[in-house]
Amino acid sequence: GNSVTQMEGPVTLSEEAFLTINCTYTATGYPSLFWYVQYPGEGLQLLLKATKADDKGSNKGFEATYRKETTSFHLEKGSVQVSDSAVYFCALRGSQGNLIFGKGTKLSVKP
Amino acid sequence: KAGVTQTPRYLIKTRGQQVTLSCSPISGHRSVSWYQQTPGQGLQFLFEYFSETQRNKGNFPGRFSGRQFSNSRSEMNVSTLELGDSALYLCASSLGQGSPNYGYTFGSGTRLTVV
Numbered sequence: 001g002n003s004v005t006q007m008e009g010p011v012t013l014s015e016e017a018f019l020t021i022n023c024t025y026t027a028t029g030y031p032s033l034f035w036y037v038q039y040p041g042e043g044l045q046l047l048l049k050a051t052k053a054d055d056k057g058s059n060k061g062f063e064a065t066y067r068k069e070t071t072s073f074h075l076e077k078g079s080v081q082v083s084d085s086a087v088y089f090c091a092l093r094g095s096q097g098n099l100i101f102g103k104g105t106k107l108s109v110k111p
Numbered sequence: 112k113a114g115v116t117q118t119p120r121y122l123i124k125t126r127g128q129q130v131t132l133s134c135s136p137i138s139g140h141r142s143v144s145w146y147q148q149t150p151g152q153g154l155q156f157l158f159e160y161f162s163e164t165q166r167n168k169g170n171f172p173g174r175f176s177g178r179q180f181s182n183s184r185s186e187m188n189v190s191t192l193e194l195g196d197s198a199l200y201l202c203a204s205s206l207g208q209g210s211p212n213y214g215y216t217f218g219s220g221t222r223l224t225v226v
Contacts, residue, residue: 036217043115043201044217089154096167098144099203099215101154 002027006090006102013109019077021105023064023090026071032093033057033066033073038104039086047075047088080109113138115204115218123224129190132221136183136204142166143185144215145177148199157200160185161207189223197225 007022025033032051036044048057050066050073057064062077073090090102116135124130136143144167145157156169160179177187183204189196199222203215 043219046214046216049214098156098159098167098169100156103153
Protein backbone atom coordinates (compact mmCIF):
# COMPACT_ATOMS: atom_id res chain seq x y z
CA GLY A 1 0.00 0.00 0.00
CA ASN A 2 0.92 3.66 -0.12
CA SER A 3 3.11 5.03 2.65
CA VAL A 4 5.41 7.91 3.50
CA THR A 5 8.54 7.74 5.62
CA GLN A 6 10.25 10.86 6.87
CA MET A 7 13.22 11.38 9.11
CA GLU A 8 12.52 11.36 12.78
CA GLY A 9 13.05 14.48 14.77
CA PRO A 10 13.43 16.59 16.56
CA VAL A 11 15.85 18.55 14.43
CA THR A 12 17.58 21.45 16.15
CA LEU A 13 19.47 24.01 14.08
CA SER A 14 21.01 27.41 14.59
CA GLU A 15 19.62 30.36 12.68
CA GLU A 16 20.94 30.58 9.09
CA ALA A 17 21.88 26.89 9.02
CA PHE A 18 21.01 24.65 6.06
CA LEU A 19 17.98 22.41 6.46
CA THR A 20 17.24 19.02 4.95
CA ILE A 21 14.33 16.84 5.99
CA ASN A 22 14.31 13.51 4.21
CA CYS A 23 11.12 12.00 2.84
CA THR A 24 10.67 8.80 0.86
CA TYR A 25 7.47 7.21 -0.32
CA THR A 26 6.01 3.93 -1.48
CA ALA A 27 3.19 4.13 -3.96
CA THR A 28 1.68 2.70 -7.09
CA GLY A 29 2.33 5.04 -9.98
CA TYR A 30 3.39 8.62 -9.52
CA PRO A 31 1.25 10.35 -6.94
CA SER A 32 1.25 14.06 -6.19
CA LEU A 33 3.58 14.90 -3.31
CA PHE A 34 3.25 17.60 -0.68
CA TRP A 35 4.96 19.24 2.26
CA TYR A 36 2.73 20.68 4.95
CA VAL A 37 3.79 22.73 7.98
CA GLN A 38 2.06 22.91 11.34
CA TYR A 39 2.78 25.71 13.78
CA PRO A 40 1.95 25.24 17.47
CA GLY A 41 -1.79 25.22 18.09
CA GLU A 42 -2.60 25.48 14.40
CA GLY A 43 -3.84 23.29 11.58
CA LEU A 44 -1.80 22.31 8.55
CA GLN A 45 -0.60 24.78 5.95
CA LEU A 46 0.47 23.70 2.49
CA LEU A 47 4.12 24.60 2.06
CA LEU A 48 4.76 23.26 -1.42
CA LYS A 49 3.76 20.51 -3.81
CA ALA A 50 4.85 18.63 -6.93
CA THR A 51 2.49 16.74 -9.18
CA LYS A 52 4.86 14.84 -11.46
CA ALA A 53 8.36 13.45 -11.60
CA ASP A 54 11.21 15.99 -11.71
CA ASP A 55 8.90 18.81 -10.66
CA LYS A 56 10.38 21.17 -8.12
CA GLY A 57 8.04 22.73 -5.61
CA SER A 58 9.16 25.92 -3.88
CA ASN A 59 7.77 28.45 -1.42
CA LYS A 60 9.17 30.84 1.20
CA GLY A 61 12.73 29.67 0.50
CA PHE A 62 11.85 25.99 0.88
CA GLU A 63 12.33 23.60 -2.02
CA ALA A 64 11.68 19.93 -2.77
CA THR A 65 12.20 17.95 -5.97
CA TYR A 66 10.09 14.93 -6.96
CA ARG A 67 12.62 12.14 -7.61
CA LYS A 68 10.97 9.03 -9.01
CA GLU A 69 14.28 7.14 -9.27
CA THR A 70 14.80 7.33 -5.52
CA THR A 71 11.08 7.74 -4.62
CA SER A 72 12.04 10.79 -2.59
CA PHE A 73 10.82 14.32 -1.95
CA HIS A 74 13.35 15.85 0.44
CA LEU A 75 12.66 19.30 1.87
CA GLU A 76 15.50 21.85 1.84
CA LYS A 77 16.08 25.43 2.87
CA GLY A 78 19.34 27.27 2.55
CA SER A 79 19.07 29.47 5.64
CA VAL A 80 16.50 28.77 8.35
CA GLN A 81 15.01 31.37 10.66
CA VAL A 82 13.60 31.11 14.16
CA SER A 83 10.16 31.59 12.63
CA ASP A 84 10.58 28.32 10.69
CA SER A 85 10.28 26.36 13.95
CA ALA A 86 7.32 24.03 13.40
CA VAL A 87 6.41 20.44 12.56
CA TYR A 88 6.82 19.47 8.90
CA PHE A 89 4.80 16.71 7.25
CA CYS A 90 5.50 15.00 3.97
CA ALA A 91 2.43 13.56 2.25
CA LEU A 92 1.26 11.88 -0.91
CA ARG A 93 -2.16 11.80 -2.51
CA GLY A 94 -3.44 8.26 -2.51
CA SER A 95 -5.31 6.60 -5.36
CA GLN A 96 -8.64 7.43 -3.70
CA GLY A 97 -7.68 11.09 -3.39
CA ASN A 98 -6.99 11.22 0.32
CA LEU A 99 -3.66 12.40 1.73
CA ILE A 100 -1.28 9.91 3.34
CA PHE A 101 1.10 11.57 5.77
CA GLY A 102 4.46 10.82 7.26
CA LYS A 103 4.88 10.98 11.04
CA GLY A 104 6.14 14.55 10.97
CA THR A 105 9.49 16.11 11.81
CA LYS A 106 9.74 18.77 14.50
CA LEU A 107 12.17 21.55 13.67
CA SER A 108 13.53 23.92 16.32
CA VAL A 109 15.65 26.85 15.20
CA LYS A 110 17.74 28.61 17.87
CA PRO A 111 18.81 32.25 17.59
CA LYS B 112 -11.69 35.04 1.30
CA ALA B 113 -12.50 33.18 4.47
CA GLY B 114 -10.59 29.99 5.18
CA VAL B 115 -11.83 26.69 6.48
CA THR B 116 -13.73 27.20 9.72
CA GLN B 117 -13.97 24.48 12.34
CA THR B 118 -16.10 24.73 15.44
CA PRO B 119 -15.69 24.40 18.29
CA ARG B 120 -11.93 24.82 18.79
CA TYR B 121 -11.89 22.85 22.02
CA LEU B 122 -14.16 20.22 23.54
CA ILE B 123 -14.07 18.15 26.68
CA LYS B 124 -16.35 15.14 26.80
CA THR B 125 -16.86 12.16 29.08
CA ARG B 126 -16.41 8.55 28.03
CA GLY B 127 -19.59 7.13 26.54
CA GLN B 128 -20.90 10.47 25.35
CA GLN B 129 -21.20 11.49 21.74
CA VAL B 130 -19.85 14.58 20.01
CA THR B 131 -20.49 16.50 16.81
CA LEU B 132 -17.85 18.63 15.12
CA SER B 133 -18.52 21.14 12.39
CA CYS B 134 -16.56 22.29 9.35
CA SER B 135 -17.37 25.09 6.92
CA PRO B 136 -15.24 24.86 3.77
CA ILE B 137 -13.91 27.69 1.67
CA SER B 138 -16.66 29.21 -0.42
CA GLY B 139 -16.95 27.29 -3.67
CA HIS B 140 -15.18 24.20 -2.39
CA ARG B 141 -17.37 21.11 -2.66
CA SER B 142 -15.12 18.48 -1.11
CA VAL B 143 -14.56 18.12 2.63
CA SER B 144 -12.21 15.62 4.22
CA TRP B 145 -11.65 14.79 7.87
CA TYR B 146 -8.42 13.68 9.53
CA GLN B 147 -7.56 12.61 13.05
CA GLN B 148 -4.21 13.64 14.51
CA THR B 149 -2.77 11.91 17.58
CA PRO B 150 0.79 11.77 18.94
CA GLY B 151 0.89 8.00 18.53
CA GLN B 152 -0.76 7.43 15.16
CA GLY B 153 -0.05 10.74 13.49
CA LEU B 154 -2.44 12.00 10.83
CA GLN B 155 -5.01 9.50 9.70
CA PHE B 156 -7.74 9.90 7.10
CA LEU B 157 -11.31 9.49 8.35
CA PHE B 158 -13.55 10.19 5.36
CA GLU B 159 -14.25 12.49 2.45
CA TYR B 160 -17.52 13.99 1.31
CA PHE B 161 -18.33 15.46 -2.07
CA SER B 162 -21.74 16.74 -3.14
CA GLU B 163 -23.33 15.37 0.05
CA THR B 164 -22.05 11.84 -0.60
CA GLN B 165 -19.31 9.99 1.22
CA ARG B 166 -16.79 9.17 -1.50
CA ASN B 167 -13.97 7.65 0.51
CA LYS B 168 -13.52 6.24 3.98
CA GLY B 169 -10.53 5.42 6.13
CA ASN B 170 -10.07 2.55 8.51
CA PHE B 171 -12.06 3.74 11.52
CA PRO B 172 -14.87 2.02 13.41
CA GLY B 173 -18.51 2.75 12.70
CA ARG B 174 -18.67 5.02 15.76
CA PHE B 175 -17.17 7.65 13.49
CA SER B 176 -19.62 9.05 10.98
CA GLY B 177 -20.14 12.19 9.00
CA ARG B 178 -22.38 14.03 6.64
CA GLN B 179 -22.32 16.93 4.25
CA PHE B 180 -25.05 19.44 3.64
CA SER B 181 -26.16 21.08 0.41
CA ASN B 182 -24.08 24.18 1.22
CA SER B 183 -20.99 21.89 1.50
CA ARG B 184 -20.71 22.34 5.26
CA SER B 185 -19.83 19.08 6.95
CA GLU B 186 -20.23 17.54 10.35
CA MET B 187 -18.58 14.53 11.87
CA ASN B 188 -20.00 12.59 14.77
CA VAL B 189 -18.31 10.26 17.21
CA SER B 190 -20.58 8.13 19.35
CA THR B 191 -19.76 6.23 22.54
CA LEU B 192 -16.55 8.16 23.08
CA GLU B 193 -13.44 6.35 24.26
CA LEU B 194 -10.34 7.81 25.87
CA GLY B 195 -8.41 6.97 22.69
CA ASP B 196 -10.61 9.31 20.68
CA SER B 197 -8.83 12.26 22.26
CA ALA B 198 -7.20 13.98 19.32
CA LEU B 199 -7.03 17.00 17.08
CA TYR B 200 -9.63 16.60 14.35
CA LEU B 201 -8.77 18.45 11.17
CA CYS B 202 -11.03 19.30 8.31
CA ALA B 203 -9.74 20.03 4.81
CA SER B 204 -11.62 21.48 1.88
CA SER B 205 -10.93 21.20 -1.81
CA LEU B 206 -12.51 22.34 -5.04
CA GLY B 207 -13.07 18.85 -6.34
CA GLN B 208 -12.85 15.29 -5.20
CA GLY B 209 -9.73 13.36 -6.07
CA SER B 210 -8.26 15.50 -8.81
CA PRO B 211 -4.45 15.46 -8.64
CA ASN B 212 -4.20 19.18 -9.25
CA TYR B 213 -6.61 20.22 -6.53
CA GLY B 214 -5.04 21.26 -3.26
CA TYR B 215 -6.42 20.84 0.21
CA THR B 216 -6.82 23.74 2.64
CA PHE B 217 -6.95 22.76 6.28
CA GLY B 218 -8.78 24.36 9.16
CA SER B 219 -7.24 24.98 12.58
CA GLY B 220 -8.87 21.88 13.97
CA THR B 221 -11.03 20.88 16.93
CA ARG B 222 -9.14 19.63 19.97
CA LEU B 223 -11.26 16.88 21.57
CA THR B 224 -10.38 15.62 25.02
CA VAL B 225 -12.21 12.60 26.39
CA VAL B 226 -12.07 12.15 30.17
